[in-house]
Amino acid sequence: MPTISLGFIDWLIVATYFGVVLGLGYYLKRFTKNEEDFFLAGRKNSSWVAGLAFLSANLGALELLGMTGNTFKYGMYVAHFYWIGAIPAMLFLGIYMMPFYYSSKIKSIPGYLKLRFDEKTRVLNGISFALMTLLVSGINLYAMALVLHTFLGWDWNVSMWASAVTVAAYVTMSGLMSAIFTEIIQFFLIWFGLFLVSILGIMEIGSPAEIMSRIPPTFATLWSTSGDPSQNGMMITWAGIVLGLGFVLSFGYWTTDFLVVQRAFSAKDLRSARNTPILASFFKMALPFIVIFAGLIALALSRDPNSGFALVQEGGVTNYDSALPLLIVRYYPSGLVGLGVTALLAGFMAGQAGNISAFNTVWTYDIYRSVLNRKASDTHLLWMGRAATIVGIVLSIGTAYWAKSFPSIMDYMQAIFSWVNAPLFATMLLGMFVWWITPNGAFWGLIGGMGTSIVLFFAVKYQWIENSAITLSSPASEMAANFWRAWWAWLVCFALTILISLVTRRKPKEELVGLVKGLTPEVHDESVPFYKKPEFAAIVSLIILVILNIVFW
Amino acid sequence: MTTPNAGMKSIWFFVGLMLLIIGTLIFLAGIVDFVSPPEHKTVLAGTHPAIWWSLLMIASGGVFLFTHRNKRHDV
Numbered sequence: 001m002p003t004i005s006l007g008f009i010d011w012l013i014v015a016t017y018f019g020v021v022l023g024l025g026y027y028l029k030r031f032t033k034n035e036e037d038f039f040l041a042g043r044k045n046s047s048w049v050a051g052l053a054f055l056s057a058n059l060g061a062l063e064l065l066g067m068t069g070n071t072f073k074y075g076m077y078v079a080h081f082y083w084i085g086a087i088p089a090m091l092f093l094g095i096y097m098m099p100f101y102y103s104s105k106i107k108s109i110p111g112y113l114k115l116r117f118d119e120k121t122r123v124l125n126g127i128s129f130a131l132m133t134l135l136v137s138g139i140n141l142y143a144m145a146l147v148l149h150t151f152l153g154w155d156w157n158v159s160m161w162a163s164a165v166t167v168a169a170y171v172t173m174s175g176l177m178s179a180i181f182t183e184i185i186q187f188f189l190i191w192f193g194l195f196l197v198s199i200l201g202i203m204e205i206g207s208p209a210e211i212m213s214r215i216p217p218t219f220a221t222l223w224s225t226s227g228d229p230s231q232n233g234m235m236i237t238w239a240g241i242v243l244g245l246g247f248v249l250s251f252g253y254w255t256t257d258f259l260v261v262q263r264a265f266s267a268k269d270l271r272s273a274r275n276t277p278i279l280a281s282f283f284k285m286a287l288p289f290i291v292i293f294a295g296l297i298a299l300a301l302s303r304d305p306n307s308g309f310a311l312v313q314e315g316g317v318t319n320y321d322s323a324l325p326l327l328i329v330r331y332y333p334s335g336l337v338g339l340g341v342t343a344l345l346a347g348f349m350a351g352q353a354g355n356i357s358a359f360n361t362v363w364t365y366d367i368y369r370s371v372l373n374r375k376a377s378d379t380h381l382l383w384m385g386r387a388a389t390i391v392g393i394v395l396s397i398g399t400a401y402w403a404k405s406f407p408s409i410m411d412y413m414q415a416i417f418s419w420v421n422a423p424l425f426a427t428m429l430l431g432m433f434v435w436w437i438t439p440n441g442a443f444w445g446l447i448g449g450m451g452t453s454i455v456l457f458f459a460v461k462y463q464w465i466e467n468s469a470i471t472l473s474s475p476a477s478e479m480a481a482n483f484w485r486a487w488w489a490w491l492v493c494f495a496l497t498i499l500i501s502l503v504t505r506r507k508p509k510e511e512l513v514g515l516v517k518g519l520t521p522e523v524h525d526e527s528v529p530f531y532k533k534p535e536f537a538a539i540v541s542l543i544i545l546v547i548l549n550i551v552f553w
Numbered sequence: 554m555t556t557p558n559a560g561m562k563s564i565w566f567f568v569g570l571m572l573l574i575i576g577t578l579i580f581l582a583g584i585v586d587f588v589s590p591p592e593h594k595t596v597l598a599g600t601h602p603a604i605w606w607s608l609l610m611i612a613s614g615g616v617f618l619f620t621h622r623n624k625r626h627d628v
Contacts, residue, residue, distance in 0.1 A: 009578050009581065009582040017571075020571050185567065188568050192606075192609075204596055334603070335579035339579060
């Protein structure tokens with residue numbers, strides 16, 4: 001494809017973004033005086049700030065490109081990632097889990113595992129999370145450089161180093177606060193920078209109904225073809241969507257992944273923390289109006305020989321990620337191109353900052369202070385957080401170069417989440433809601449769940465078993481195998497944790513007050529009107545979710 | 554009592570500032586294209602999306618900037 005060329009004003013817009021984020025990091029440094037400011041943004045954020053950051057930490061450019069491409073490939077089924085694959089979990093986090101997280105004053109998810117279970121479970125999760133974060137961060141950096149090189153013709157090394165150094169500079173200066181500020185700026189850039197693609201696409205084709213009429217009927221539904229995997233593009237049944245994506249992967253990610261949950265910890269009080277994921281759920285539900293619409297517009301245009309629109313072919317293989325950049329080239333004149341490119345850059349860099357700010361917290365509290373230096377002072381921990389930021393960026397760059405020489409590492413990226421997050425959700429669920437779950441049950445259950453996921457991944461990769469052995473249906477796509485692998489990992493962890501807990505030593509009930517439902521007094525804030533309560537917003541969110549699923553059934 | 558971020562400007566102020574600056578740059582580009590249309594035209598170039606979209610950005614940025622010009626971060 002012809003690369004997107006930037007004019008003077010486009011470059012000026014890109015430079016403005018870099019100037020704003022670096023300036024913000026410098027401005028916020030004067031307010032970063034202690035470790036709580038650095039790692040938890042001073043716990044002063046409103047639910048709007050924390051909520052938009054919560055959403056944006058997950059809203060990377062790779063996801064925008066990938067999900068638009070996936071919509072081209074699979075159709076409306078991709079909306080499941082935004083609706084059933086996110087909303088119930090976000091609401092569950094806000095209503096049921098956040099009171100335990102926030103009220104126990106923990107600084108990280110592994111910190112909860114230490115209080116609820118023991119040190120070894122905390123360190124196991126801390127190390128696996130830190131490794132996952134660095135790996136994902138490095139792969140993201142590599143992918144960013146690859147995208148910028150492919151679509152903009154930018155030099156691989158320059159774009160990677162420029163963005164990594166910028167992120168290192170502003171996160172080192174002011175930690176989570178600068179990461180949150182830039183995530184909110186990214187949120188607005190993405191909406192203003194990319195929603196226009198959908199608007200112009202609709203203007204060109206005529207209407208949303210016209211777009212739907214131009215694509216295959218099976219690509220325009222959400223559930224009605226999910227009874228038979230051969231009838232939908234994703235080759236999956238409704239059971240795989242509900243159990244694998246809607247339950248395990250979604251709850252595993254949104255309720256236990258510290259990268260997103262850390263934003264809620266920065267809220268100024270418990271009600272704001274509970275509202276954080278609930279407010280974010282409304283914006284999450286709206287994202288398909290950028291991503292899914294763009295994918296469907298690209299699909300409709302590609303089926304019209306007069307449109308002159310076709311995805312990039314590389315060696316006979318379709319590059320689905322090219323859908324969104326091609327639409328930008330098609331519709332955006334000078335100035336808007338700069339905005340579109342800046343939106344993608346912001347997505348990449350904010351994702352990088354999110355990974356690094358989560359890594360520096362888990363490293364500092366759950367590995368360094370927990371294992372290496374138990375007597376570290378607050379000042380020392382603040383210094384360590386800044387050092388961990390720089391080291392984390394350097395390791396990410398190293399991982400990016402490794403990924404460059406070993407591109408198949410990208411295949412592991414989706415799988416990594418089901419190695420770490422899927423079993424952890426079983427541990428958290430049992431830990432928060434069943435008081436007699438024991439430290440040894442949690443530890444060995446987690447090991448068993450993670451092991452199951454890894455073994456199943458390699459068993460399919462090296463063809464020891466077929467995908468259909470995991471998905472219990474045929475045909476089965478790689479995506480379907482991902483969903484089902486997460487389900488089996490969760491189930492093994494869940495069952496093992498219960499079985500081992502039946503025969504191992506329990507923690508006394510009095511040590512679990514504030515950590516487990518049933519042993520913790522429930523606090524009701526009667527002075528707050530009903531419409532400001534998290535439960536009310538959650539019900540409204542749930543109703544909208546049901547309506548969207550019915551409309552696109 | 555002084556809070557750790559007392560005096561810190563609201564994030565919405567910076568969001569407004571950024572939308573205003575970038576919106577203005579896009580508006581200028583749109584005007585240049587309107588006065589002197591480029592050789593390579595994008596699809597729907599005749600609707601001048603850079604002009605009306607940038608006006609929306611400028612208006613949104615202005616509202617954010619004005620309503621949060623004196624507010625602290627945590628409100």
